[in-house]
Amino acid sequence: MESFDEDRMIHLYLPDDYLTSNKRYPVLYMFDGQNLFSDEDATFHSSWHLAQAIEERQFELIVVGQECSHTGNDRLDEYGPYPFADFEAKEAFNGYGDLTMDFFIHELKPYIDEHYPTMPQRETTWIGGSSCGGLMALYAHIVYSDIYSKSLVLSPFVSPVEDYLYLEAFYSELMQDNQMYISWGALEEGKHEFVKETKIISNIVSILSQKGMKFHLNVKENGRHCEQDWAQECNEFLEFLFE
Known part of the structure; x- marks a missing residue:
């Protein structure tokens, strides 16, 4: 990552026959790649088991x-599109x-398109994430809709940057x-936070809907803020990508 002057692991899913099929595949770019495929790699030892879900549904794509x-709280810097303060942590x-x-746009995507059989056009280039990664997926789709046509925004970390998001959505083209x-989900951070999150998301949906964005909304009555619950959504968001 030239912008941060450091190396970073990339976790890649490829169809088994990608070398021999002569097919090209849509590409889903994801944040927090360590949590997608293997419990051994996952931050809290529980992954989304995304490869298994893809293969069970026989979808063809590259992830x-x-x-x-x-390092410390660097993830919040890296996956925060705007500056914000955490008053509880006093940071x-x-x-x-x-x-x-x-x-993602100028280093990672060109490398993937050069080395793997992708469909590089925006119609088949997608982005997704959860929590801070969900915030980044939301931001990326608003700001870089010339690159990404679909996004997966799971439990986005929107409360600290509410006003920034409204302005970004309002002025987006x-x-x-x-x-x-x-x-x-209703059980992510307590009832008060769920009500606030619902308000923010509803306002963003309202703004972007007027600009032609189409939405699939999934409010989870018992949804928690954890990998186990996001894993349960794999089938639903994969259907969304390929519908």
């Missing part, structure tokens, strides 16, 4: 997961999300044909 920083974060997206999957 590219960028592993987050594991401020710089919001280096633009630098992260510079890596979206390409045509955009679709966004958003999910959030």
